[in-house]
Amino acid sequence: MLEHRVLKSLLGAWALAACSAEETAAVEVHLGGCGPCADEARRLREAVGLLQRPESLDLDPALRTRVLESCLDRRPPRVPLPDWAAPYDAEAARLDAPLLQDIGDAEWHAPVRLRWFDGRRPASRRTTVAGVIAHLLAVDGLVAVALGLDDPLAGRAAGSATPRGRTEAYWRDSHFPPTRSVRVPWREQSHQLVRTVSFTGGAGKLSVPYGGFELPLHDAMLDRAFECWVHAEDIAGAVDYPYEPPAPRHLNRMIDLAARLLPAVLAARRRAGLASPARARHLVPAGKPGRSLRLEIEGSGGGEWLIALDAPALSASLEWGDPHGAVASAEGEVAHVALDGAEFCRLAAGHVPPEEAAAGQLGDREAIRDVLFAAASLSRM
Amino acid sequence: MAKEDAPPRWDRRMQQRLTHGEAAALGECYDRFASLVHGLAHRVLGDEEAADGITREVFAHVWQNPEAYDPKQGPLRSWVAMLTHRLAVQRLRATETAALARDARGTPEELEHKVRHASVTARADYIVTSMPAPLRAALERAYFQRRDYRQTATDLGITEDEARRRLRLGLQLLSTAYDTDPSEPDAAPDEPGAA
Numbered sequence: 001m002l003e004h005r006v007l008k009s010l011l012g013a014w015a016l017a018a019c020s021a022e023e024t025a026a027v028e029v030h031l032g033g034c035g036p037c038a039d040e041a042r043r044l045r046e047a048v049g050l051l052q053r054p055e056s057l058d059l060d061p062a063l064r065t066r067v068l069e070s071c072l073d074r075r076p077p078r079v080p081l082p083d084w085a086a087p088y089d090a091e092a093a094r095l096d097a098p099l100l101q102d103i104g105d106a107e108w109h110a111p112v113r114l115r116w117f118d119g120r121r122p123a124s125r126r127t128t129v130a131g132v133i134a135h136l137l138a139v140d141g142l143v144a145v146a147l148g149l150d151d152p153l154a155g156r157a158a159g160s161a162t163p164r165g166r167t168e169a170y171w172r173d174s175h176f177p178p179t180r181s182v183r184v185p186w187r188e189q190s191h192q193l194v195r196t197v198s199f200t201g202g203a204g205k206l207s208v209p210y211g212g213f214e215l216p217l218h219d220a221m222l223d224r225a226f227e228c229w230v231h232a233e234d235i236a237g238a239v240d241y242p243y244e245p246p247a248p249r250h251l252n253r254m255i256d257l258a259a260r261l262l263p264a265v266l267a268a269r270r271r272a273g274l275a276s277p278a279r280a281r282h283l284v285p286a287g288k289p290g291r292s293l294r295l296e297i298e299g300s301g302g303g304e305w306l307i308a309l310d311a312p313a314l315s316a317s318l319e320w321g322d323p324h325g326a327v328a329s330a331e332g333e334v335a336h337v338a339l340d341g342a343e344f345c346r347l348a349a350g351h352v353p354p355e356e357a358a359a360g361q362l363g364d365r366e367a368i369r370d371v372l373f374a375a376a377s378l379s380r381m
Numbered sequence: 382m383a384k385e386d387a388p389p390r391w392d393r394r395m396q397q398r399l400t401h402g403e404a405a406a407l408g409e410c411y412d413r414f415a416s417l418v419h420g421l422a423h424r425v426l427g428d429e430e431a432a433d434g435i436t437r438e439v440f441a442h443v444w445q446n447p448e449a450y451d452p453k454q455g456p457l458r459s460w461v462a463m464l465t466h467r468l469a470v471q472r473l474r475a476t477e478t479a480a481l482a483r484d485a486r487g488t489p490e491e492l493e494h495k496v497r498h499a500s501v502t503a504r505a506d507y508i509v510t511s512m513p514a515p516l517r518a519a520l521e522r523a524y525f526q527r528r529d530y531r532q533t534a535t536d537l538g539i540t541e542d543e544a545r546r547r548l549r550l551g552l553q554l555l556s557t558a559y560d561t562d563p564s565e566p567d568a569a570p571d572e573p574g575a576a
Contacts, residue, residue, distance in 0.1 A: 009542070012549025013530040018523040020531075044549070047556035050505035051524050057429075059419055064411055067437050071407055071444040078402030089405075093412055101416075191412070195405040 002026050008037055015044035058102070061094035065247065082201035084218035085194055087225035087250035092190040095232040100183050103129065103239055108180040110238045114231075116350035117376035119274060123350075125381055129238055130178035131171060132231050135381075137186040138170040139163040139227065143220050144189055146208040147196045152189060161211030164381040197221060219257055226254045230349045245342060251301030255341065258348045258378055259295055263311035263328070266374040275370040278310040292328040293363075293371050299341040306330060309367055335363030337371065347372065350379025392450075392457040399447035407444050414458065415440075417510070418465045424503040425469035431476075435469050442468075462507050470500050505558035512554050519547035520555075 002010075002023075007030045013019045014027045031038045072080075081089060108130045115124045127135065141152040142163070153166060156173040160166070171178070197217065200206065208220035215223060229246055236243035245251055269275040279291060291309040296302070308328035338360035339347070346352040354372040361368050398406035415436060422435035442464055443450075450460045477492050509517060515537075522533040534544035 009545045009549065012547075012552045013523070013545050015552055016520075016523045016530075016548055018529040018533065018548065020529070043556045044552040046559070047505075047552045048524070050502065050555055050558055051509070051520065052502070052506065053525065057420065057423060059415055063419075063433055063436065064408075064415065066433075067415075067440050068404075068407060068411060070437050071441050072404060074441055075402070075445050077404035077407070079404060081404045081408070089408055093408070096412065097416065187412075191405070191409050194408065195403070198403065198405045 002030075004030070004034065004037075007034075008040075011037065011041050011044055015041065015048050058098035061090070061098075061244075062247070064093055065090065079198050081194065081198050082218065084253065085197045085201065085221050087246060087253055088190070088221045088228065089194045090250060091225045091228040091232065091246060092187070092194075095228055095235075096183070096187050096190075099232060099236060099241060099243065100133070102241070103180070103235075105180060107239045109177070112234050112238045114234065114381055116379040116381050117353065119269070119272075119377050122353055123381075127171070128177065129235050130180060130182050132235055133182045133186050134170050134174070134178040135167045136228060136231055137182060137189060138166040140186070140189055140193065140224055141166065142210060143193055143208050143217070143224060146206060146217065146220070147193070147200065149189075149192055149196060152185060161209065162380075163210060165211060167381065193221075193224075219260075222253055222257045225250065226257070226345075226349075229254075230345075230351075245301070245345075248301035251341060251345075252303060255297055255301065255303070255344060256305070258344075258375065259305035259307060261378060262295075262371060262374050263308040265377055266307075266309065266370055267311050269370070269374055269377060275373065276366045290329070290332050291334050291367070292330070292332045293367050294330075294333050294336040295371070296336065296338040297341050297344050298338060302341045306333070307371055309334070309370070333363075335361070335365075335367045335371075337361055337368055344375070347375050348378045350376055352376075389452055389456070393452050395457060396447050396450055396452065399444060407440070410443060411440060414461045417458070417462060417507075421462060421465045421503050421507060422469045424506050425466070425473055425499045427499075431472060432469075435465060435472060438468050439465050459511070462511075466500070466503055466507070469503065470496060473499055501558050505555055508555055508558055512551060516547050516551040516554065519544060520551045523548055 007027055010019055010023055010027050014024060017024075019027065027041075031041050109128045112127055112129055112132050113124050114127060114132070114135070115122060117123065137152050142161075145151045153170055156169060160169075201217070206217040207214045208217055210220075225246070233243050235241075246254065266275055267278075270278060290311075293307045293309055295305045295307050297304070306328035339357065343352065343358050347354065347357045354369070354376040357372055357376075359368075359372065395406060395410060399410065418439050419432050419436045422432040422439075423429065426432055426435070439461065443461065450457060454460070474492075474496050477495060481487055481489070481492055509520070518537060519533055522528045522536050523530065528536060530544045530548060531541055533548070534541045537544065539547075
């Protein structure tokens, strides 16, 4: 016969039907004669009825935007989010939840192949889901450092300051392959970035060195938003999770950044002998209209951009809208390319080789080829 | 599963930032609590759109009245859960009352019963997500994975005594979901860990 103390300790297990048959029988005999235990047993049985599987409802990322906007309408913020930081804020948020939040321990080690276009041909590098987040953490760290925040690579072996160099250094210097534990530092840093640019955003002159070129802060934040989305898709693909494109107005800003960067990339490729020679070097005075290509992006978030074809190479810096270069103009239009927004982004991410991009083309074939290759060359690891 | 309760320092800091009118703080607050808020609202109302609406109301309240949170009373998480619970139960009562008036089906007692049931269920959810992780883990093994307490002990690497203790304590905590005066169904839920 079990004593009262033991029988009482069994009540929880009994209520859950998690005892042996003998114990269950002993508890039930005891309940017939012990009022306090019978009361507790009844309460615990009732409580079992309240146990439910947590509903795994994934929140629609669009709800975040709607809720935040409705709050900010009711009480305008004293420190608003700069509109160029909104795409990064939204992309980091939806990568974190629902995507990363729903990823099981084992899936963090699912293989992912990072792909990009190295200027001449497609390139790739194998990593894991956790490795991708480590990559985002390391490269977002470029912005953090420029803002005076902690470098996530601090205390690790110094590598080169390029996105790839930093990522390789992070991976190499970790004693173990990255695990899900990388999620928290990545998310904390992304929150820190959004917060810090809200305060410093207006001081427009800040630029972010990428090791070899620089981007103004607001463009760097758009670049990081684009990378966040592209790598979220890599992860979603690896764990078989549906993933939507960014909100149209965010997508539009990302495409706009790519379009603004194209002339300088094109010029750099030309100097490296990877693109056809400029036609206008001696014919068009600086600042005057030169040849241009009309880039038409279809679908929501799309639009039209005129790409200057004969802008000069800019030394080690991908600054845009340089007043010394030939200005893109409608009169100088020599070609017209039309792409679907998603296809253009795949191209700019280096996920589609430029020769294979599904683009409607009209006009100067060489100019079109140069621009498509330049778009692919925007990508990097 | 929900995260552990935030450290009080984070809570106080968040309150200051919200009061200061930092939009980025509102975003962080949403990122931390939105799934809790939406989940509780959905448990009470059983409807996606209504849960979206409650989510909007809760964050609007937090954003417009951050000073109403008193860190001495407990974690921000509990305050947000309490707000959600109150607004969702209010909404349920309002829609059910309107339906009762319109269709003249059911009785006020049935309405009360339904509201109370939804309220207790949502409170139980919150208790489960907020209880200490070891208790939750034991309940999950025993209930959802149908492990007996000896297997639960082995799974969790604890003694059989400890497994029995955790199962009992977990259920005791959960049973407090019923502990609200039925005449005040809108009352604040208990806040485990808020003491």
